[in-house]
Amino acid sequence: MRKMHMPRRAVRCAYMPYPTGPLAPLALALSLSLAGAACSSDGGPATSTPDVATGCSNDPRVLTLAGGLTVTGAAKQLVVALISLAPATVTKGVNEWTIELRDATGRPLDGATITVTPYMPDHGHGASVVPTVTALGGGRYDVANLTLPMPGVWQLTFDATLAPGAGGAHDAIVIGACVLS
Ligand SMILES: [Cu+2]
Secondary structure (H helix, E strand, O other): OOOOOOOOOOEEOOOOOOOOOOOHHHHHHHHHHHHOOOOEEOOOOOOOOOOOOOOOOOOOOOOOOOOOOEEEOOOOOEEEEEEEEEOOOOOOEEEEEEEEEEEOOOOEOOOOEEEEEEEEOOOOEEOOOOOEEEEEEOOEEEEEEEEEOOOEEEEEEEEEEOOHHHOOOEEEEEEEEEEOO
């Protein structure tokens, strides 16, 4: 849930989305002046900037990520099941997940080509590190170097294509993740 224009104590962190608009230079200077006191409560006026310190866990775009979660792709062809996460909670920095790729009936699928692309929709940028996907067999895949360098809402797009011999199905599975500071 985005908390906007509500009278409350503002908690500011260094990683704020850069302000835009006519007052952007002033707002940016203000945010930079407060960056030294990272994540401290300053009692200042409420702003329309989503509060990264108290988190995005309730944002409707994110899921509670844990082993057992399944997410179906936009084309309803393929499903990503989270098997395990390391660290167990999605974390700022480097994550490594084991996933299972399944068809719409729940059957594990080997031989798929999977790319994982992290993106921050609120900031309009991705991550400089490309995650590495390695097949483990049994329909499972290791996703290493899943690097999320900034707190906030991330969209992780799992683009999966089956080999032609396996039907060649393609789907894009988007998993919303809240990374805390
Ligand atoms: Cu960002």
